[in-house]
Amino acid sequence: xxxxxxxxxxxxxxxxxxxxxxxxxxxxxxxxxxxxxxxxxxxxxxxxxxxxxxxxxxxxxxxxxxxxxxxxxxxxxxxxxxxxxxxxxxxxxxxxxxxxxxxxxxxxxxxxxxxxxxxxxxxxxxxxxxxxxxxxxxxxxxxxxxxxxxxxxxxxxxxxxxxxxxxxxxxxxxxxxxxxxxxxxxxxxxxxxxxxxxxxxxxxxxxxxxxxxxxxxxxxxxxxxxxxxxxxxxxxxxxxxxxxxxxxxxxxxxxxxxxxxxxxxxxxxxxxxxxxxxxxxxxxxxxxxxxxxxxxxxxxxxxxxxxxxxxxxxxxxxxxxxxxxxxxxxxxxxxxxxxxxxxxxxxxxxxxxxxxxxxxxxxxxxxxxxxxxxxxxxxxxxxxxxxxxxxxxxxxxxxxxxxxxxxxxxxxxxxxxxxxxxxxxxxxxxxxxxxx
Numbered sequence: 001x002x003x004x005x006x007x008x009x010x011x012x013x014x015x016x017x018x019x020x021x022x023x024x025x026x027x028x029x030x031x032x033x034x035x036x037x038x039x040x041x042x043x044x045x046x047x048x049x050x051x052x053x054x055x056x057x058x059x060x061x062x063x064x065x066x067x068x069x070x071x072x073x074x075x076x077x078x079x080x081x082x083x084x085x086x087x088x089x090x091x092x093x094x095x096x097x098x099x100x101x102x103x104x105x106x107x108x109x110x111x112x113x114x115x116x117x118x119x120x121x122x123x124x125x126x127x128x129x130x131x132x133x134x135x136x137x138x139x140x141x142x143x144x145x146x147x148x149x150x151x152x153x154x155x156x157x158x159x160x161x162x163x164x165x166x167x168x169x170x171x172x173x174x175x176x177x178x179x180x181x182x183x184x185x186x187x188x189x190x191x192x193x194x195x196x197x198x199x200x201x202x203x204x205x206x207x208x209x210x211x212x213x214x215x216x217x218x219x220x221x222x223x224x225x226x227x228x229x230x231x232x233x234x235x236x237x238x239x240x241x242x243x244x245x246x247x248x249x250x251x252x253x254x255x256x257x258x259x260x261x262x263x264x265x266x267x268x269x270x271x272x273x274x275x276x277x278x279x280x281x282x283x284x285x286x287x288x289x290x291x292x293x294x295x296x297x298x299x300x301x302x303x304x305x306x307x308x309x310x311x312x313x314x315x316x317x318x319x320x321x322x323x324x325x326x327x328x329x330x331x332x333x334x335x336x337x338x339x340x341x342x343x344x345x346x347x348x349x350x351x352x353x354x355x356x357x358x359x360x361x362x363x364x365x366x367x368x369x370x371x372x373x374x375x376x377x378x379x380x381x382x383x384x385x386x387x388x389x390x391x392x393x394x395x396x397x398x399x400x401x402x403x404x405x406x407x408x409x410x411x412x413x414x415x416x417x418x419x420x421x422x423x424x425x426x427x428x429x430x431x432x433x434x435x436x
Contacts, residue, residue, distance in 0.1 A: 001188060003027070004073040004080045006102045008035045008066065011122055011156050012083035013046045013055075014163040019189060020058035027073045028066035039066035050164040074109040079118040079185055081154070082133070086123050096129055103133040107140025110149055117149045118182040122156050124210070127203035130176070150182035153202055155209040173197040176205025218288070225286040229275065232282040259435035261396060261418035262299040262333035264322035266363070269293065269331045300333050303418065303434065304340050307392065310414060313346050316390025318383060318405065319397025319419065320352040327354040330367045334396040334418075338378070339371050350378045351386045352397065384408070395419050 001024050005012045008030040016039075020026045030036055035045040042059040044051045058064035067073055074080065084098040099121070110117055119137065121130050134151040143149055153176035158166045173195050177183050183199055190197065227237035245252050263269070272292050279286040307315060322332035329335055338348050356379075368375055380386060383401045386393055387408050394416045395402060402421040409415065409430075417433045425436045 001025070001079060001185070002077040003189070004029055004077040006030075006073075006080060006082050006106075007084035007098075007123070008032070008039065008045055009083065009085060010046050010048070010160060010163070011158060012081070013039075013044060014048055014051060014158055014167060015081060015083060015122065015156070016064060017044070017051045017054040017058065018164060018167040020063040021054045022189075022192070024063070024189070025077075026058070026064045027077055028064070029068070029070060029073045030066065031068060033068060036066040036068055039064065048163050049161065054164070070105045071109045074106055074117070075113055078115075079120065079189075080106060081120050081122050083122045083156075086125060094124075094126065096125060096132070099123055099125065099129065100132060100136050103136035104140045107137035107143075110137065110141040110143055116181065118152060118179075118185045119149060120152045120154045120182075120186055121206075122154055124155065124213075125206055126210070127206045129206060130202050146179045146182075150177060150179035151202075152177035152179070152182050152186050153205040154186055155205060157209075157212065168193065170195045174205050174208060175199050176202040178202065221288045225279075225284075225288050228284050229279050229282065229286065232284055233278075258420065260420060261303070261434060262296045264331045264333045264335075265328060266330045269296075296333070299434075300336055303337050303394070303416070306416065306432065306434075307337075307341060307346070307394070308344065310392055312391040312414065314389065314391040315341060315346055315348050316380075316386035316393045317348060317350045318352070318386060318393060318395045318402070319399075320350050320355050321397065324397040324399055324419075325354065327352075327356070327364070329355065329364055329371075334394075335368070335371050337394070342372070348378055349380050349386060349389055350375075351380050351383050353399070353401075355379070387413070392416060395421055 003019055003024050004027045005016050006029045008016065008028045012028065012030075016026045016028050028036070028039055038045045039055060040059065042056040044055045055064060082099060082102055084102055086094040086096055086099065089095050103119075106119060119133065121133060130151045130153050134145040137143070137149060137151070138145055141149070145151065155174055157170055157172075170193070173190050173193070175183050175186055175197065176199075177186070187197060223241055226240060230237035230240050249255065272289065276286065276289055276293075279289060317334060317338060320332060320334060320338075321328050322330070338350065341348055372378070380389075383405055387405060387410070390413065392414045393405065393409065395405070396418050398419040398421050406415070406421070413430065415431050417431065420433065420436065425431070425433050
């Protein structure tokens with residue numbers, strides 16, 4: 001395939017070298033003549049393992065060249081990768097002006113080009129950016145998106161120093177777009193690469209890179225804070241993290257990485273508080289750990305504020321324990337929501353098949369007597385009681401009975417879903433997911 005790549009920084013240069021090495025014909029485009037001259041001379045504009053020899057060979061066999069002429073690049077290729085930078089603005093937001101300028105330049109050339117052209121955004125951008133790119137191309141070309149051209153998304157997952165290896169052996173290949181023709185063309189760039197390929201909605205594909213990088217930053221910061229505390233207590237922090245990573249059931253796994261309601265129970269809040277206290281007593285700063293409980297509290301406040309905003313005074317809660325399948329009420333976040341709503345004068349009813357005040361003992365009973373001493377008056381015996389009596393149903397635990405709830409809900413009833421009881425969000429005014 002004939003490919004043009006706009007932006008010959010790190011991502012663009014590594015992509016150009018790898019695609020040319022895989023047998024594609026690549027035209028690099030950059031406004032910096034130094035980068036263009038370097039590539040045309042068979043040298044690399046970036047420092048990266050394996051790239052120098054790959055570029056030298058690609059230029060020598062005619063698979064790779066570079067130019068400052070945008071029209072030359074677009075008219076002689078079928079697919080364009082946009083790899084220009086998205087630098088930070090002073091307020092922290094990203095600057096996509098370079099991307100939109102490239103889009104306008106591409107559109108100006110496409111106005112006089114016959115045939116379909118695929119444009120792919122590789123730069124890291126927020127959801128909705130590709131739509132702006134398509135609009136800019138349409139405005140400049142007069143052509144119709146997904147008919148004469150298409151804009152797709154293909155986030156890069158390249159680590160500096162390991163870029164070629166990551167291109168050839170990616171963890172996943174992520175494609176976003178609405179044109180199957182364009183996605184087929186984009187997918188062909190990865191022929192021969194053994195990695196799972198996902199075709200997703202465009203905005204979802206745009207968001208994943210930000211989630212990835214923020215997660216990486218969180219892991220580094222978490223490991224450093226644990227390391228600082230461990231060292232102060234005479235513990236080998238690397239061994240701690242080695243054993244943490246050995247748990248692939250809960251730690252290095254999809255477990256807990258599901259957007260939803262706040263955490264609770266007898267362990268997580270208590271142990272985070274203890275680690276915060278010990279960190280402070282050792283005079284060690286741990287801002288990430290300090291933020292955990294505040295962020296968790298913010299998620300609880302989010303639900304309370306949403307319920308108040310709805311303006312309906314009769315609320316039914318499905319699930320009281322801190323998670324499904326248990327009767328443990330200690331530090332259950334939904335208990336705090338109910339307590340706050342009662343305090344504000346709302347009528348609350350609760351259904352949880354695992355919870356019976358007659359069976360609560362020990363610390364569990366002490367906790368609920370302190371937080372909701374009149375729990376017996378609020379509990380109902382079946383989910384049908386909630387459906388019949390509540391104006392708003394808050395689902396805090398996922399159970400088989402939730403399907404019954406959705407099937408029998410009254411037309412005017414609102415559902416606040418904190419447990420993701422549906423596979424796909426319901427696009428109706430009566431349904432509200434907390435994080436979706």
